[in-house]
Amino acid sequence: MNHDAAPQMVIVSGMSGSGKSVVLNTLEDVGFFCVDNLPAELLPDFVRSVARDDGAPRKLAVGIDVRNRHSDLANIPEWLSEVGKLGLDPKLVFLDAGDDALLKRYADTRRRHPLSHHGLLLADAIALERQVLKPLRALADSVIDTTSLNVHQLRRQVITEFGLADDGSPSLLFESFAYRRGVPADADFVFDARVLPNPHWNPELRPLSGRDAPVREFLDAQEDVGRYVEQVSGFLDAWLPRLRTDTRSYITIAFGCTGGRHRSVYLAERLAAHFRDGGWGDVAIHHREVD
Structure with missing residues (x-):
């Protein structure tokens, strides 16, 4: 070598x-x-x-x-x-x-x-x-x-x-959780996904998580989910950049649903991808009930 x-x-x-x-x-x-x-x-x-x-x-x-x-x-x-x-x-x-x-x-x-x-x-x-x-x-x-x-x-x-690149912007953590186990204590923004259609009631989707393609496809096809993502991403697009000039070094955006496996996981993944694609430097994902 x-x-x-x-x-x-x-x-x-x-x-x-x-x-x-x-x-x-x-x-x-x-x-x-x-x-x-x-x-x-x-x-x-x-x-x-x-x-x-x-x-x-x-x-x-x-x-x-x-x-x-x-x-x-x-x-x-x-x-x-x-x-x-x-x-x-x-x-x-x-x-x-x-x-x-x-x-x-x-x-x-x-x-x-x-x-x-x-x-x-x-x-x-x-x-x-x-x-x-x-x-x-x-x-x-x-x-x-x-x-x-x-x-x-x-x-x-x-x-x-490790001397890795860091642009100095606050790091974003998109976290999923189950409400029955409590809201994450360090969450800055909390969004409730329990209003959305629940893949849990589909026997084929129940054992999967929001990271799996069949669950993503199911939620992608729901009109309410599309509206929810559009409104939440619009809110975050408008207000998160304001925090770049704040003294804080990290921000947690949490999505909760009943079991913390389907809707909340899907939303955390989708919004994290949105901000990565938008050029935000440090974006992480944590699925409390899955990881």
């Missing part, structure tokens, strides 16, 4: 619930080719595969965490060394957070911890995960404590950490 043409590699690891998906999404937004939950033993083969393709991306990000076989995590130094021999200098970023913060995040999202299949209580699963990931944390080039960071602040820290 020609060293001058060698891709940049970032390995993202850390505690479950610490924000690894936010970091990977941020890197993807700025041009990294991201692979989550890659078996650690495949790191060298992955790099070789990329190197064989002249048109391959030059910036790579790989998520490796406790979902890997635990015996494989102990061999990470060996595989990182092999990657280094291929001409790369991989950087390992480890995301961490306090136990209380992790417990609260799991309580808020109702998601299952990846070690819960062992029959452990959540607190015990977190303790075991810390033990398993000790070798990775010790190897980290950078440790980011996300205990007191929200999604915007974490994205900003990643952008600063």
Whole structure:
């Protein structure tokens, strides 16, 4: 591999619930080719595969965490060394957070911890995960404590950490949520999508989310949805630019529906695309009940 043409590699690891998906999404937004939950033993083969393709991306990000076989995590130094021999200098970023913060995040999202299949209580699963990931944390080039960071602040820290482009405009987060689990505490604008036709009542659409094509096509065909999107995008187009001159560094626009899977997800995705296409620098999406 020609060293001058060698891709940049970032390995993202850390505690479950610490924000690894936010970091990977941020890197993807700025041009990294991201692979989550890659078996650690495949790191060298992955790099070789990329190197064989002249048109391959030059910036790579790989998520490796406790979902890997635990015996494989102990061999990470060996595989990182092999990657280094291929001409790369991989950087390992480890995301961490306090136990209380992790417990609260799991309580808020109702998601299952990846070690819960062992029959452990959540607190015990977190303790075991810390033990398993000790070798990775010790190897980290950078440790980011996300205990007191929200999604915007974490994205900003990643952008600063890697010297990525940032035009200084407030970052926008389009978030979907379920009303039955409460409105996001840090939302600046909240729009209620429960007035729109609900794909949940279609048995074929029920197991899908607003990111899936059949659900998008269903909602695209609804006249009320088109009117809703037009009016909300018009409102945001008119008022969000006024905030570019404010002192705030981030803005959250939240869409809520009953289950947080269909209408709210669709709207968050569609409005985020609208502002990305319009040239707004930093636009993120977070689906609280789906991600």
